Amino acid sequence: MVYCRNTSGQYGKATVEGYYQKLSTAFVELTKQAFCSGDDQRTLKVDCANGIGALKLREMKHYFSQGLSVQLFNDGTKGKLNHLCGADFVKSHQKPPQGIEMKSNERCCSFDGDADRIVYYYHDADGQFHLVDGDKIAALISNFLKEPLLEIGDSLSLGVVQTAYANGSSTRYLEEVMKVPVYCTKTGVKHLHHKAQEFDIGVYFEANGHGTVLFSKAAEMKIKQLAKELEEDKKRKAAKMLENVIDLFNQATGDAISDMLVIEAILALKGLTVQQWDALYTDLPNRQLKVKVADRQVISTTDAERQAVKPPGLQEAINELVKKYRLSRAFVRPSGTEDIVRVYAEADSQENADSLAYEVSLAVFQLAGGIGERPQPVNITRNSEL
Numbered sequence: 001m002v003y004c005r006n007t008s009g010q011y012g013k014a015t016v017e018g019y020y021q022k023l024s025t026a027f028v029e030l031t032k033q034a035f036c037s038g039d040d041q042r043t044l045k046v047d048c049a050n051g052i053g054a055l056k057l058r059e060m061k062h063y064f065s066q067g068l069s070v071q072l073f074n075d076g077t078k079g080k081l082n083h084l085c086g087a088d089f090v091k092s093h094q095k096p097p098q099g100i101e102m103k104s105n106e107r108c109c110s111f112d113g114d115a116d117r118i119v120y121y122y123h124d125a126d127g128q129f130h131l132v133d134g135d136k137i138a139a140l141i142s143n144f145l146k147e148p149l150l151e152i153g154d155s156l157s158l159g160v161v162q163t164a165y166a167n168g169s170s171t172r173y174l175e176e177v178m179k180v181p182v183y184c185t186k187t188g189v190k191h192l193h194h195k196a197q198e199f200d201i202g203v204y205f206e207a208n209g210h211g212t213v214l215f216s217k218a219a220e221m222k223i224k225q226l227a228k229e230l231e232e233d234k235k236r237k238a239a240k241m242l243e244n245v246i247d248l249f250n251q252a253t254g255d256a257i258s259d260m261l262v263i264e265a266i267l268a269l270k271g272l273t274v275q276q277w278d279a280l281y282t283d284l285p286n287r288q289l290k291v292k293v294a295d296r297q298v299i300s301t302t303d304a305e306r307q308a309v310k311p312p313g314l315q316e317a318i319n320e321l322v323k324k325y326r327l328s329r330a331f332v333r334p335s336g337t338e339d340i341v342r343v344y345a346e347a348d349s350q351e352n353a354d355s356l357a358y359e360v361s362l363a364v365f366q367l368a369g370g371i372g373e374r375p376q377p378v379n380i381t382r383n384s385e386l
């Protein structure tokens with residue numbers, strides 16, 4: 001709304017109805033030619049975390065129903081906000097939310113309570129849960145954008161912005177397979193948003209599913225002009241598709257509804273199932289833990305929060321622990337939203353990621369003034385409390 005007003009309506013009509021219409025029109029336009037429209041791939045189960053997303057999506061779903069049918073769960077009629085459901089719960093517990101019925105291989109997604117994050121997931125035929133998080137959303141979008149950008153032949157710069165929480169496999173996939181430049185900023189979307197503004201097209205997502213894609217004014221104008229002027233049919237179509245993609249992405253902030261429609265459009269256009277999307281790369285097993293300390297500001301970091309500069313000896317201890325494992329990485333940082341220190345570790349197996357995270361937590365507890373119970377080794381039974 002603010003963006004619409006500040007651009008005197010150029011970005012869109014500053015009403016809820018204007019928002020519904022802008023996004024739905026772009027979505028329906030984009031998916032018109034998708035070959036699998038009409039089949040059951042066009043149904044999506046959405047866990048709304050008993051939050052605002054439920055109210056808005058319930059009103060909005062009729063606008064895009066010819067392209068996608070959404071089934072709402074945790075819609076606020078009972079249950080508490082974000083309690084045992086929502087994107088944060090699903091991401092941190094790596095399990096489905098309560099209140100949603102999942103059949104095997106069915107595509108599901110969760111918003112968080114204020115509907116600015118989204119993650120996807122499914123159960124495979126063996127009943128195993130698979131999370132498709134913000135890193136994979138960034139990978140899908142970058143993969144999708146490369147083709148029409150190449151087609152229109154204009155050298156618009158594309159960059160991806162992540163944080164230290166991005167899975168190492170996602171960074172490798174983007175750099176080595178997609179050949180797109182990847183940048184790392186501090187945690188918090190304001191940092192990612194700012195960095196993404198440096199590109200013609202800046203894709204930014206936190207691993208937790210918070211993000212969007214920004215198009216510079218120059219890129220937008222160029223694409224609009226090409227959509228009108230290009231002679232060759234294939235090229236003009238590519239420019240037209242990009243024009244709709246610009247309208248579908250919320251340029252003001254990460255927005256779960258907008259991101260959901262973008263993802264659904266891409267899956268439909270590319271004829272991809274959620275399993276095929278998930279198979280773009282395999283996540284490295286990882287673990288996030290929290291440590292209570294008397295004053296979390298005793299930890300200060302550098303290098304986009306990947307290195308601790310204070311307290312003395314902590315980074316050296318982390319380096320030694322990381323060396324014990326394969327494909328390993330770990331970092332610690334004070335949370336900006338909770339009175340805790342966050343620990344992240346990844347390694348070649350879940351067991352190793354868990355023990356590295358535990359060992360790093362102990363180092364934090366000992367060197368950064370831990371309080372309360374000493375960190376305990378991670379085990380499956382404790383998993384539900386993490």
Ligand SMILES: CC(=O)N[C@H]1[C@@H](OP(=O)(O)O)O[C@H](CO)[C@@H](O)[C@@H]1O
Pocket residue numbers: 165187188189206208210334335336337338342
């Ligand atoms: C590891 C993690 O998920 N951190 C979250 C969390 O920040 P912390 O500073 O880690 O508490 O909340 C932020 C606001 O929602 C979000 O942007 C960020 O990604």
